[in-house]
Amino acid sequence: MLSDSKKLERMSGARVVPVLVPLPVPGPYSYAVPEGMSVEPGSIVQVPVGPRQVPGLVWDENGHAGAVDPSKLRAITRDFDCPPVDAVMRRFIDWVAAWTLTPPGLVARMVLRVPAAFDPEPWVPALRPVLDVKPERLTPARKRVLELVEDNPGAWTKSGLAHAAGVSNSVIEGLAKAGTFENVMLPPPPVVPEPDTGRRRMELAGDQAAAAATLRDAVAKNGFSATLIDGVTGSGKTEVYFEAVAAALEKKKQALILLPEIALTASFLERFHDRFGARPAEWHSDMAPKMREKVWRQVAEGRVQVVAGARSALFLPFKELGLIVIDEEHDQAYKQDERVFYNARDMAVVRAHLGDLPIVLASATPSIESRVNAASGRYGAVRLASRFGEAALPDLRTVDMRKNPPARGGFLSPVLLKAVGRAIERGEQALLFLNRRGYAPLTLCRVCGHRFQCPNCSAWLVEHRFRAQMQCHHCGHAEPVPEACPHCGTLDHLAACGPGVERLVEEVVHHFPEARTVMLSSDMPGGAKRLRMELDAIAKGEADIVIGTQLVAKGHHFPKMTVVGVVDADIGLTNGDPRAAERTFQLLHQVTGRAGRTGEKSLGLIQTYQPEHPVMAALVSGDREQFYEREIGERQRAGLPPFGRLAAIIISGEDKADAEKHARALRANAPASNEIDVLGPAEAPLALIRGRYRFRLLVHGDRRSDLQSYIREMIAAGPKPRGSLKVQVDIDPQSFL
């Protein structure tokens, strides 16, 4: 305390700057700049906050009220030797903060969430040959080393040289002692080699060549543009946007490729490697911390040219970003539904706009909003209609379950079973897709009719037989599977209703006991790493029948997969979500697109009770235009914007009962005119996940007082609350531009 006040005395008249700190406070804090330190907006610093030291971002002066109680003023502790965050990134932080109703400091935290990357990477010790000094005794091992360095006279790391020469470390050390090498320091090696844009590539033809030219053009033009590449699975859209990446690299700019986390696979990286002769730098959640730091630092220094990353890569401080690509543009995984709520696809468009650079959105099944933006001319549009090279589109058919019912207790129709059997006879693979984890979605007692329900939510508990648990898929509640009915106590009379992937395994093993059957589900132990390995193994042919949930739909190519069965295509069509049809179409299109990459005839069988449904019709006929037009038309007829709708106030909190009570009070008091739904803790998570709302007010304090003050504000705001209320706009790219 004493030393603090002494410091203050000494720095009276010192410069005071605003600094964003990682706290949920409305704006930057003020800090004194110690004598001899020079900081500018964007400088990354360390500042004291209460008892701890935190990273901070020196902010722009304009608009910042510098009047802080001088007795509170403290000094910046450290100015990191790190490239400052540029003005575009700072405006982006402000923009995201305002849009997502997140305190700017917490958005800044996403940029600075790399603990040790602010200090420069250390240089690495190395040995440089002193060519005129020869050792006195020349052993065979020493000879090998000398021969090697004669051909490569540059500096070597100790272990690198030992390895390359095939000798032990002590040989090298002996030579160094003899004066044959001198110690030097080398700059830290790049995390990835430089991509080679001039590498020979597979010829793009027709559609692809034209599309690539359009994108190269957009990059060459400088300035903001957004282009939607709409191309069916296998139409070569990746190769097409690689040309845009090449164009950016040729201009010495960096490129960012955003992918849903699950699509960031070995096979994607290999395709990139095929085109550019090097891998891109990766950025995703399960990277080793050291690698994260290196990538972050080298991106900031402009030493990494291309990043392929999950949504958080959008917050990397690129030195000279020249292009953003967002692949699988429609994918839900771009939405972050915790802490800072944002949709990386939309924020990427904003980032491109602020940075005045081109963005490419790619998808085989674009979101409705991107289609609308493309149709209105807001985005440029590139259509890839045909499959690339030899790959044929799979032959898609519906299986009418009313006419082809499964055997009693089963869920696979004879039609599908026969197709699977033929595929494995031919030595090919079959995929059975069922978007339902666990064994059975509902369990009931055959004696008293008791249904297992979640104590927190209104959802049924899903039996997970492998884990012997009843689980709630909404809140995570889990309890052991009881032997007796908890209601009437009868033993052994619990009935599993409906299929989950675990149950499908039983049925498949019964029909194909000899086949190698693999089940993939997002709740499998081992996490993302294991999953990626499994997917790669399957791609190599190490399974005959694959049973999987959503995650098999994304990004993976299975060259030997010639039969894809959708076990229950109707799931999700009846859940009341206005996007149900769009989502189902996207999902099933992607799943069935897993097949047919090799040019062999492949088959997609879609089990449904409503083969006449527009989603099924669009899938089977391949007439996507008609489907999109219909979806957009439906919304227009309903007087809704083409995407999203309404507003929701989400009441959540630690005390669920209390939050429910507040939700009820708010429902009663909210003016009817403002088209706001009030959701309590039970319905909110699901509605949010399903993207049912266009606007949402998140009352996500876990304190009663937060809830109360928001509610008071809401009620006081009267019939037109939008201005004064904090209403989060969930999806509305129209207002970006």
Add this chain to the structure above:
DNA sequence: AGCACGCCGACT
């Protein structure tokens, strides 16, 4: 977001 302070229940 983290962290300290402060006030009420089950335990060595």
Add this chain to the structure above:
DNA sequence: GTCGGCGTGCTC
């Protein structure tokens, strides 16, 4: 009698 729960308040 204390340990420890989480409600409340604060950080330039």
